[in-house]
Each structure stands twice: as C-alpha cells, then as structure tokens.
Amino acid sequence: MIEVVGVQASGVSSLPDDLRSLVLTSAIVVSSPRLLDSLPTVDGQRRVEWPRPLLAGLDDLLATLPFAEETVVVLATGDPLDSGIGTTLLRRVDPALIRIHPAVGSAAQARARMGWSSTSADVLSLVSTPVYAARRYFTPGRRLLVLSADESTPPALAAELRDTGWGDATLTVLGNLGADNESRDEFVADSGVGGELPRLNIVAVELPAGPTVGTSPGRADESFENDGQLTKREIRACALAALRPAPGQLLWDLGAGAGSIAIEWALHDARCRAIAVERNTERAARIERNVASNGAYGVQVRTGAIADVIADLPKPDAVFIGGGADADTIDAAWAALGCGGRLVVHTVTLETEQLVIEAARKYGGKLRRIVVERAEPLGRFLAWKPARPVVEWAVTR
Numbered sequence: 001m002i003e004v005v006g007v008q009a010s011g012v013s014s015l016p017d018d019l020r021s022l023v024l025t026s027a028i029v030v031s032s033p034r035l036l037d038s039l040p041t042v043d044g045q046r047r048v049e050w051p052r053p054l055l056a057g058l059d060d061l062l063a064t065l066p067f068a069e070e071t072v073v074v075l076a077t078g079d080p081l082d083s084g085i086g087t088t089l090l091r092r093v094d095p096a097l098i099r100i101h102p103a104v105g106s107a108a109q110a111r112a113r114m115g116w117s118s119t120s121a122d123v124l125s126l127v128s129t130p131v132y133a134a135r136r137y138f139t140p141g142r143r144l145l146v147l148s149a150d151e152s153t154p155p156a157l158a159a160e161l162r163d164t165g166w167g168d169a170t171l172t173v174l175g176n177l178g179a180d181n182e183s184r185d186e187f188v189a190d191s192g193v194g195g196e197l198p199r200l201n202i203v204a205v206e207l208p209a210g211p212t213v214g215t216s217p218g219r220a221d222e223s224f225e226n227d228g229q230l231t232k233r234e235i236r237a238c239a240l241a242a243l244r245p246a247p248g249q250l251l252w253d254l255g256a257g258a259g260s261i262a263i264e265w266a267l268h269d270a271r272c273r274a275i276a277v278e279r280n281t282e283r284a285a286r287i288e289r290n291v292a293s294n295g296a297y298g299v300q301v302r303t304g305a306i307a308d309v310i311a312d313l314p315k316p317d318a319v320f321i322g323g324g325a326d327a328d329t330i331d332a333a334w335a336a337l338g339c340g341g342r343l344v345v346h347t348v349t350l351e352t353e354q355l356v357i358e359a360a361r362k363y364g365g366k367l368r369r370i371v372v373e374r375a376e377p378l379g380r381f382l383a384w385k386p387a388r389p390v391v392e393w394a395v396t397r
Contacts, residue, residue, distance in 0.1 A: 003073050004076055005076065007103055008077075009178045011038030023073050024040070027044070027045065030065070031047075031049070034200070074089070080101075083123065110202045127147055128149070138161070157193075162189050168208055171203055173193065174202050174203070229323065240265065250274065252319045253275065254320065255278065262276040262299050263290055263294050284301050316336055317342070320345075334397065339397060343393075347391050352391075371387075
C-alpha cells in the first residue's frame with residue numbers, strides 16, 4: 001500500500017497523531033529532500049528522494065518499492081491531488097493500492113492570503129510544465145494562482161507577462177505558506193522579480209485591462225508565424241466547430257502547416273491534447289514556436305510523412321486533414337477513429353475536392369463549401385475580394 005500523506009510547509013509536526021505515527025513507523029518514506037530533511041531520525045527507516053526530473057525516472061523508482069507487500073509512505077505538500085504527486089501516482093499504480101491523506105492545499109492557502117474566492121481565480125501548475133503554458137490564461141482582469149517549480153518560476157513568469165504586453169500585471173509571491181518563515185513579496189511584471197525568493201512558493205497574478213486575446217476559436221492570423229500554409233481564422237473557426245473538441249480528447253492534425261488547428265484545439269481546454277504531423281522540417285520547427293507563443297502546452301509535433309508517423313501514434317478522438325489529403329490517408333484516419341470519432345478534411349483543389357466527395361459517398365458525413373470575402377480598397381472605394389473557397393467534409397464515426 002502507498003500511503004500519500006499531505007503535510008503543511010512546517011512538515012510532519014503539523015500532522016495529527018495517527019498520521020504522524022504512520023510516517024514515523026513506516027519502513028520506507030519517499031519525498032522531496034526538503035520534506036525528508038524535516039523528519040526526525042528514525043533507526044532503520046529507508047528514505048528515498050524523488051528522481052529529477054520526476055516523470056523521467058518515476059517508473060524506475062516505483063519498480064524498486066515493495067508497496068504490494070508492505071506500506072510505503074509518500075510525503076507531499078498540501079493536497080496531493082491538487083496538481084500533486086497523488087494524481088501522478090494514480091495514473092501509474094493500481095488505485096486500490098493507494099490511499100490519499102490530504103492537507104490544506106497551497107492554492108487554498110494562497111486564496112485565503114489574497115482574499116480571493118475559489119471561483120475568482122484559475123490554478124495553473126508550472127511544477128513540470130514549461131512556463132509558456134501560462135500565456136493561454138493571459139486575458140483582461142483575470143486572476144491566476146501559479147504553483148511554482150522553484151524560485152526561478154516567478155521571474156520567468158514575469159518575463160512571459162512582459163513579452164506578451166502585460167507588463168503592468170501584479171505578481172505576489174507567497175512563500176512557505178503555513179510555515180514559521182512564511183513570506184510575501186509583491187512585484188510588477190515590468191520591474192521584474194528580484195531578491196532572494198523561497199524555493200517553495202505560489203504566485204498570485206492579477207491581470208489588468210490589456211490586450212484582448214480571447215478564448216474562442218478563430219484567433220487572429222497574426223498569432224501564428226507562417227509561410228502561407230495557414231488555415232485562416234474564419235475557416236479555422238469552422239473546422240473547430242466541426243471537430244468539437246472536448247476535455248481530455250486527442251486530435252491528430254495531419255499536414256499541420258503552421259499548426260493552428262492543433263493549437264486552437266489544445267487551447268480549448270487545458271486537458272485537450274493534439275499531435276501535429278508535418279513532413280517539412282522548417283514548418284515543424286515553426287509549429288513548435290507557434291505552440292510556445294500561444295501557450296498551447298499539450299501539442300506535440302511529429303516530423304515525417306503522414307503514413308510513417310501515424311502508425312505509431314495513440315488513437316485519436318478526432319482527426320483534421322488540412323494538407324496532404326489522399327485516399328490512403330483518409331482511410332487510415334477513419335480506421336484509427338473509434339465510435340464517436342470525428343474526421344474533418346479541408347480542400348481547395350478540384351482534385352482533392354473530388355476525393356472528399358468520393359469519401360463522403362463511402363463513409364457518409366456532410367459536405368459544405370465555405371467562401372469568405374473581405375472588403376479591400378479598390379481605388380478610392382472598397383470592394384469585396386473573395387478568398388479561395390474551401391470544401392469541408394465532416395463525418396462522425
């Protein structure tokens with residue numbers, strides 16, 4: 001059995017008697033160096049530090065722990081299921097072998113210090129996530145509670161805010177919450193985050209009025225670096241409407257170009273995942289940059305021919321084909337989808353249009369032709385200039 005025990009920053013001294021006894025009588029205790037150092041000496045007790053990086057070495061560590069035969073205690077800070085180790089362990093170990101003992105989480109403590117209600121702030125963990133993932137949350141008037149990896153997270157977060165036009169955002173660094181040495185430091189992003197910060201901290205961010213990015217599909221085309229291979233915003237919004245992203249689902253974006261469909265899918269919800277497949281190495285690198293600049297953590301980029309790459313991919317919930325559509329790719333995408341899976345194909349050429357018409361006869365679904373016209377100068381006047389029509393085929397398995 002793995003007993004996951006949440007503790008406050010002050011360590012096991014804050015635990016009730018039964019949990020403190022559980023920790024001190026266990027043969028094996030696993031935790032961070034900071035929490036292990038806070039334990040009193042116990043003869044014969046084996047103490048194991050988490051590997052760094054955690055996820056890369058976790059499975060190997062678990063293979064050495066005899067939790068199927070005896071009790072192993074895991075010490076965690078706060079609530080182990082609030083972006084904590086408890087959630088990670090439940091994905092790797094039979095839940096019947098895990099028991100969680102939560103303490104008050106750092107997010108709840110931070111809300112108490114800031115006077116923020118539970119519904120007024122979003123919580124984001126940057127413990128094992130790149131800091132650019134915070135960009136998706138940068139909207140006017142928003143409040144964020146950011147769980148830091150260490151003392152380097154607050155200045156990195158301030159830099160992200162400055163780089164995206166939010167230099168007047170306020171950051172409050174709350175350190176060692178619940179401990180005797182609890183601290184509070186306030187900064188404005190433009191001035192940077194200086195001084196010595198505690199390793200254990202959470203950052204409360206308040207965003208003022210500022211540049212509006214929005215959270216609906218159809219971001220401005222300028223949000224994506226591209227070489228012309230870009231699904232334009234109106235067409236992109238139509239594609240996302242047909243793909244119907246849902247939390248926790250996986251999209252294949254085949255022939256991804258600038259990666260805008262995969263990125264907008266991932267931005268729908270923090271639990272959405274996407275794999276962008278692009279054979280051109282320069283475009284694949286460009287997709288990586290677009291992922292970072294839009295804060296779309298959850299998008300993976302695979303470089304190579306579609307047929308070669310998708311053979312080893314996890315099964316998708318939806319597939320978008322925006323470039324490189326052919327009969328084999330459509331058939332492979334259809335075969336990969338389970339019940340309820342969605343397939344959406346866009347085409348601008350007559351040859352590929354005929355291909356999707358044949359696919360619609362074979363698999364069903366709906367065809368629609370999307371035409372967008374924009375008003376542009378014509379001498380002293382304005383006139384409508386049509387873009388190339390896009391034929392969309394959308395089908396649910």
